Amino acid sequence: MDSAVFTPEAAYTLDQLEAKFPPRDLPAGACVTRFGPSPTGFMHIGGLYTSLVSRRLAHQSGGKFFLRIEDTDKKREVEGTVDLILASLATYGLSPDEGEIADGQEVGAYGPYRQSERKPIYQSCVRWLLDQGHAYPCFATADELQALRDEQTKRKVPPGYYGAWAIWRDKSADDVAAALAQGLPFVIRLRATGGRDERVTLPDTIRGDLEFPANQTDVVLLKADGMPTYHLAHVVDDHFMRTTDVIRGNEWLASYPMHAQMFALFGWAPPRFAHISPIEKQDGGSRRKLSKRHDPEASVGWYMEAGYPLGAVTEYLLNLIDGRFEDWRAANPDLPNTEFQIELERMSRSGALFDLVKLDSVSREVVGTMSARAIYDAALVWASGHDPEFAVRFAADADYSQRIIDIERHGERPRKDIVRWDQLPADIGYFFDDRYAELLGEAKETFAALQPAPAEGLLAAVAEGYDPALERDQWLEWLRDLGLTFGYAPNAKTFKQAPDQYRGHFGDLASVLRVALAARRNTPDLHEMMQVLGKERVVTRLTAAIGW
RNA sequence: GGCCCGUUCGUCCAGUGGUUAGGACGCGGCCCUUUCACGGCUGAAACACGGGUUCGAAUCCCGUACGGGUCACCA
Secondary structure: OOOOHOOOOOOOOOOHHHHHHHOOOOOOOOOOEOOOOOOOOOOOOHHHHHHHHHHHHHHHHOEEEEEEEEOOOOOOOOOOOHHHHHHHHOOOOOOOOOEEEEEEEOOOOOOEEEHHHHHHHHHHHHHHHHHHOOOEOOOHHHHHHHHHHHHHHHHHOOOOOHHHHHOOOOOHHHHHHHHHHOOOOOEEEEEEOOOOOOOEEEOOOOOOOEEEEEEOOEEEOOOOOOOOOOOHHHHHHHHHHHEEEEHHHHHHHHHHHHHHHHHHHOOOOOEEEEEEOOOOOOOOOEEEEEEOOHHHEEHHHHHHHOOHHHHHHHHHHHHHOOOOHHHHHHHOOOOOHHHHHOHHHHHOOOOOOOOOOHHHHHHHHHHHHOHHHHHHHHHHHHHHHHHHHHHHHHHOOHHHHHHHHOOOOOOOOOOOOOOHHHHHHHHHHHOOHHHHHHHHHHHHHEEEEEEEEOOOOOOHHHHHHHOOOOOOOHHHHHHHHHHOOEEEEOHHHHHHOHHHOOOOOOHHHHHHHHHHHHOOOOOOOOOHHHHHHHHHHHHHHHHHOOOO
């Protein structure tokens, strides 16, 4: 039987492919890694995690990181996913060196980088396997396969298409020709070579040597539509794309024996493997993988919407990769995190629980090291996409916005209360007059509820006497003195010693000003806030509040 | 069910035969303080269990339990 019938799109011999995709010219020790997502409408945080590991490993060794779109299942494909993947990677600084880099645009000499466009390559390899007797066509129907499984379950033997259960494994050429003549759909299966007690060992970079029973299953290589299964595509692609390190989720551990067998049959040296544990989530008493359905934080889109700065997600993930990152960061507060060398060998073998609280803490630190300008730029990009109304305000006066951001962020102990950009509209909205106007209603309520009630004439006096030229200390002294004339003790201690002699203490006075100026009781340093607002706004707002 | 993987404070990690089992986040307390933060100090908090090996085990071996993965023409 001519194998061409089963692989109509085959176009090369193995030798031709070897010549077409020669070994890469890279320095010794350089790692070539890849990320191979299927475009099913979603970018999982785990994909970002794997990409981070892969890309860092490649780059710190002088190698390459490429993106391969694994779109061999046309049923599950969701349009637009590739753009989403590209945007996600780009947002967190993980753009690939090779592969699709923009809509339909590819770079790199080992393409095409979409598996759906590599059919001739897969079929060429399968044809060789067929010719060698290492693969064969199978015309079993879904019903027949189901019946097989039912029988296996009944007989309590391992389910699967193997050995004597592999009904098409040893069919005669006549049977095959007959099925073909009827136009029956077929798949191509591997003729498994694993012996009954044979074992294979996987030298996993993270986990050390792992041992499994050798593969005995005649796994499907080519589906009825002529597309490869993951197994075939992985082996063929990672060989011809010259991947040195396959970094993938540990759900692939169990299929390693199949892959190993195929590499051996082709006579190819397998790459190194590193199976990483998935990021999990606490769910009641147990833990499970972060799921697309139940956990919004499973999607990279969630982090983009929340406006976590690039570095925050990266550094949090780096922490999961190697706990020593934290120590490194503490010792090197100013170095870019790309300087941190990751080591696969040090990765945890068990799955890490995703901890949003920790992420926030990391983010706080990351934002803490950013300049007001950098925060402004990043937050504006976020706002443009997620809060247009705020974006307009924020962009209207870039200098004003940056001074707002910079409040209490300079000096020895910078304020670290920004975690994600989406908190900004609520946190600093009151600085903008149009937003402040919208907050007036609640401001009045808060003002009316103030205890002790604001002293008559206080607002007018502050508005009257406010001198923005005063340094913080002088200003404080001035305000304390002024407060005293309205019955506010200069500090809490004095007040506590003689509560009946005062209306309240300095903190109460500050609250009055805060509510009038910011429509809330909690604000950053009052002095600095007033400086940024500027005398005009301060006077206007205080004066308007006199009637509250 | 078979096969495989995993198990140190609530969480993330250090620890590779001899440590008062360390750090970070979170939590409690104290301090600083014009509110909220920041910061400083401090406290509570863990080697899944049972057997070995050893002078000595979180570290090595075996078993148990509990989690997880996988057994598709999905990746």
